[in-house]
Amino acid sequence: MYLEAITGPEDLKRLDRDELPLLAAEVRAALLQKLSRTGGHTGPNLGVVEATIALHYVFDSPQDRIVFDVSHQTYTHKMLTGRAEAFLDPAHYGDVTGFSSPYESEHDVATTGHTSTSVSWACGLATARDLTGGDWNVVAFIGDGSLSGGEAFEGLDLAGSMKNNLIVVxxxxxxxxxxxxxxxxxxxAELRATGGRAGRNFFRDLGLDYRFVPDGNDLDALVDAFAEVKGIDHPIVVHIVTRKGNGYGPAERSPEAWHSTGPFDLATGEGGPKAPPELATITARHLVARMASEPDLVAVTAGTPGMFGFTPELRAQAGRQFLDVGIAEQSAVSVTAGLVRGGAKAVYGVMSTFLQRAYDQVAQDLCLDCVPACLAVFGGTLFAPHDATHHGFQDVPMLGNVPNLVYLAPTTVEQYLSALDWGIDQTDYPVAIKVPGGPVRHGAPCEKDWGRLNSFELVQDGRGIALVGLGSMFPVAERAAAIIEKRTGVTPALVNPLYASGVDGALLGELAGRCSVVVTLEDGIVSGGFGDKVARFYGPDRRVAVLCRGLAKQVRERYDVDELLRSVRMTPEQVADDAIAAVTS
Structure with a gap:
């Protein structure tokens, strides 16, 4: 095998050009074998096998800097830079992350998992190179989907004014x-149809040189194109046309479904495409049902309709009442605000990790003027383990402290849909909803008056200990309460706060009269989070000890949920142990 002998790009360069297609076939086979076992970004990686081989065959990484946008397509890059074992040996499948990481290899410029950043990175690298007297190449590798992000345009706009070596693939x-x-x-599309000779050329209009490669899966054409621009003295775009999922029929036929998959049967492809999370599907169906009688209701997404539950079928049912703005979260927030200001009703469905990219628009476009739009925030939970680039642990510190924003934290499907309807229909506040994580829970019909802001639900009255479990952590508080009562014979108070952006001073004040220990539980960063609000409320009252349980402010890679809960003492048994110890100390 060729691949087993490659420990770095220098080994690749020893191959003859006519051997490269054989290497590509081995790489693709290794990708499919691993992905069928572990899942991952299948379509993107299959599509860039040849392009990645050509990049490393021509350029001299790590001296030449190659920045992969999003970096969800770096599996071949990892194989060619000393990490092939993680794709060839099942015992080592977990040795590497799903994105680039300088902690893994000097060939990875940065840990990148969010889109549209590569060209800006390249501009900075190229400027630093020139200031320090370097003579290496800078290459940004960006997909067409990433071009819809505002930072991609900003980077290309800056690149067009530069006068140095900078290559954008x-x-x-x-x-x-x-x-x-x-x-x-x-x-x-015009550039593809005309072989790069269309009268209009977005890249040239920004001041960039331009080269077109009609078959981006042709190794000879790619090597020639990259060799031609290596060492160039000005910015240039090399526009290559590839096929997402190339070399695997199921992925080629259904590129959306095969963008990111679970494990699958390699022979048939069965099992690969992921169904949207259950609560996402419930959300989309609920909204589509409302749309049938409410022509002014619009669901907004920023290029991730599946995360929001909007399959192609549901998008077709929604018609123009479903608005995809492309991968552009900042625009999505402002578009949502504009919809509401224009007289429509709007809900923007977004992953917590991606909403970070639009923090300014949330604070300014929604909250400054108190625009009553609604955000459904998915993935703000430790129950959705991902690479470090995609965690949403910061949602409560991020959203819970923005003036005018009401951040709701329901725990059951019934509470969630009730909160969603209220957030869409009310006209007083910008509302965000922390979509519950973990196992989907059903409960009694919800009759909550969400307009009574910060009115917590006292689920069980008690004394000595009060357990306050926010959102997805309420079931943990519920189980801990049962353990405490069994061990001590004393019933603790149990509170479902339902609001992450404020506290119920009246209820917390009452609890202080009969509880000496209050435990708060949240599945996010505790510093600046919900527990901090409760602790500050009780700060002057020395009779109440507040134990705030959540995650430390640190970067985490992939993790086991149960192990993480144990490490931060948030299993029901640990919560009970600590509460009992605190009340008896």
């Missing part, structure tokens, strides 16, 4: 996670 497979959205893609 645009990997155009005519797809994002879902179909591309935006006027730019019309010009990309």
């Amino acid at each position: 645009v990997n155009d497979n005519d797809a994002s996670i879902a179909p591309n959205v935006g006027g730019l893609y019309g010009n990309l």
Whole structure:
């Protein structure tokens, strides 16, 4: 095998060009074998096997800096830079992350998992190189889907004004996670149709040189194109046309479904495409049902409709009442605000990790003028383990402290849909909803008056100990309460706060009269989070000890949920132990 003998790009360069297709076949086979066992970003990685081989065959990493946008397509890159064992040996499948990481290899410039940043990175690297007297190449590798992000345009705009070596490889497979959205893609289609000779050229209009490669899965063409631009003295775009999922029929036929998959049967492809999370599907169906009688209700996404539960079928049912703005979270927030200001009702469904990218728009476009739009925030939970790039642990510190924003934290499907309806229909506040994580829970019909802000629910009255479990952590508080009562014979108070952006001073004040210990539980960063609000409330009252349980402010890679809960003492048994110890100390 060729791949087993490659410990770095220097080994790749020893191959003859006519051996490269054989290496590509081995890489693709290794990718499929591993992905069928572990799942991962299947379509993106299959599509760039040849392009990645050509990059490392021509350029001299790590001296030449190659920045992969999003970096969810770096599996071949990892194989060629000393990490092939993690793709060849099942015992080592977990040795590498799903994204680039300088902690793994000097060939990875940065840990990147969010889109549209590579060209800006490249501009900074190129400027630093020139200031320090370097003479290496800078290459940004960016997919067409990433071009809809505002920072991609900002980076290209800056690159067009530079006068130094900077190479932008645009990997155009005519797809994002879902179909591309935006006027730019019309010009990309023209460039593809004319072999790069269309009268309009977005890249040239920004001041960039331009080269077109019609078959981005042709190794000879790629090597020639990259060799031609290596060492160039000005910024250039190399526009390559690839096929997402190339070399695997199921992935080629359904690029959206095969963008990121679970394990699958290699022979048939069965099991690979992931169904949307159950609560996402419930959300989308609920909204589509409302849309049938409410023509002014709009669901907004920023290029991730599946996360929001909107399958192609449900998008078709929603018609123009479903609005995908492309991978552009900042625009999504402002568009949502504009919809509401224009007289429509709007809900923007977004992953917590991606909403971080639009913090300014949340604070300014929504909250400054108290625009009553609604955000459904998915993935703000430790029950959704991902690479460090995609954690949403910061949602409560981030959203719970923005003036005017009401951040709700329901625990059951019934509470969630009730909160969602209220957030859409009310006209007083910008509302965000922390979509419950963990196992989906059903409960009694919800009759909550969400307009009574910060009115917590006292689920069980008690004394000595009060357990306050926010959102997805309420079931843990519930189980801990049962353990405490069994061990001590004393019934603790149990509170479902339902609001992450404020505290119920009246209820907390009453609890202080009969509880000496209050335990708060939240599945996010505790510093600046919900527990801090409760602790500050009780601060002057020395009769109440507050134990705030949550995550420390640190970067975490992939983890086991149960192990993480144990490490931060948030299993029901540990919560009970600590509460009993505190009340008896």
